[in-house]
Amino acid sequence: MTYPTQPKASHFVNGAYLEDADGTAIDVIYAASGERIAQLHAATPKVIEAAITAARAAQPKWAAMTGTERGRILRRAADIMRERNHELSVLETYDTGKPYQETSVVDATSGADALEYFGGMAATLTGEHIPLGEDWVYTRREPLGVCVGIGAWNYPTQIACWKGAPALACGNAMIFKPSETTPLCALKVAEILHEAGLPAGLYNVIQGMGEVGSALVSDPRVDKVSLTGSVATGRKVYAAAADGMKHVTMELGGKSPLIIFDDADIENAVSGAILGNFYSSGQVCSNGTRVFVHKKIKEAFLSRLKERLEGAVIGDPQDPDTSFGPMVSERQMEIVKGYIAKGQAEGARLVCGGAQLPRDGFYLEPTVFADVVDDMTIAREEIFGPVMAVLDFEDETDVLARANDTPFGLAAGVFTRDLARAHRVAAAFEAGTCYINTYNDAPVEAPFGGVKASGVGRENSKAAIEYYSQIKSVYVRMGDLEAPF
Ligand code: NDP
Secondary structure (H helix, E strand, O other): OOOOOOOOOOEEEOOEEEOOOOOOEEEEEOOOOOOEEEEEEOOOHHHHHHHHHHHHHHHHHHHHOOHHHHHHHHHHHHHHHHHOHHHHHHHHHHHHOOOHHHHOOOHHHHHHHHHHHHHHHHHHOOOOEEEEOOEEEEEEEEEOOEEEEEOOOOOHHHHHHHHHHHHHHOOOEEEEEOOOOOOOHHHHHHHHHHHOOOOOOOEEEOOOOHHHHHHHHHOOOOOEEEEEOOHHHHHHHHHHHHHOOOEEEEEOOOOOEEEEOOOOOHHHHHHHHHHOOOHHHHOOOOOOOEEEEEHHHHHHHHHHHHHHHHOOOEOOOOOOOOOEOOOOOHHHHHHHHHHHHHHHHOOOEEEEOOOEOOOOOOOEOOEEEEOOOOOOHHHHOOOOOOEEEEEEEOOHHHHHHHHHOOOOOOEEEEEOOOHHHHHHHHHHOOOOEEEEOOOOOOOOOOOEOOOHHHEEOOEOOHHHHHHOEEEEEEEEOOOOOOOOO
């Protein structure tokens, strides 16, 4: 079978597709079949140089345009993304293996939202006037310069837009390096931005593994790095960025708690647990994978959860009826299988799932473990797959201490009908994003990001502007100036 997935070239640099076949070959594998659906090449030093040179050359003119002009281009790109949603969603499904049912409503849509939101904000980015008697200070909000975005493989279109849109709105240029596992979607984002009128050199996409990302991060002509990835990569990138005193945003991993009290609406709580564990086959950073369920309702919760999971339609992710697809890669599937084996070896009770499906591609069953205790590996480490760990609790103070007893702090959720308790618990959570009677919403209007090892900085919302711009204070003296000598 041939797939409509081979891009015109591996990279998009200075407003055009660019190839350099000397780069290491990157095979793009369709997770639902195991077949190769495209082959690209990692960026050579020549390509990296071309991207940095183009970005540096284009950025000052872009920054000198008015916010209204910049914003208009971003909003036009949002419109094109919406018009091409079907094509982009099909491509995202090939790139990641995620069901079209999800990609058609989440990925390009959320990317378009970011372009529209930051496009609208571009014209509102102003400084302040600070009176000091008859003198005054004014501030200028200025771009950082050249920003590098490095993406994970779970939301390739969304991540390319979440980083690109605020960077461009603020007057920066962007060089985006997708994950080598999902290199296709960001090229389309670059193509659409240029179709919308973005001048050449401002949004470049170059492919490669960690080494390409690492070369970008350590280049002195790069001013900012925004990474979405694991904590281990985050540590390396943060250290390399510190060396050059660069600005950073780090969107890293998590092991988020979801607490379900005995007064919760069980059906809603089960929905929350499903959204927080099995969407995108569990490959979502903010997933609530430690599900603390009050002892009184534990068995009722588990039996309803099992029933609902049996209703998952597992199959060809391009089929709109499919609601549960494969893992992104064989490697990721093997990692997750290792965690399932550890869960069993350490004494957790397998409620359902646990096996690879006997079909082509990298399919794992939705898996639930009960009777998990805090120090089991599956309760401590990020699995990044369709594996839910259910733990018991009885007391609010005790469960909060256990929920916060983790190096991560990306997200947390609570299901209860007691409003006072809901807000008390949300306030006590050590997490960047908290959910009350819902889970895993991430609209562009709200800040998104983690605390503790889960990250630095925020994406989306007005908060993102702080991470893609800097403030200059300009002092103005109206009268004569006195000096001691
Ligand atoms: P990785 O950390 O393995 O990779 C992330 C990106 O960093 C990839 O593009 C990778 O390139 C690149 N990279 C790797 N090493 C370096 C380096 N030394 N210097 C610069 N770049 C480097 O993460 P995954 O792609 O496996 O994604 C899964 C992880 O991402 C999970 O931990 C998940 O929680 C997290 N994540 C966080 C989100 C958030 O918003 N907080 C959202 C989504 C995912 P390559 O892989 O091509 O070698």
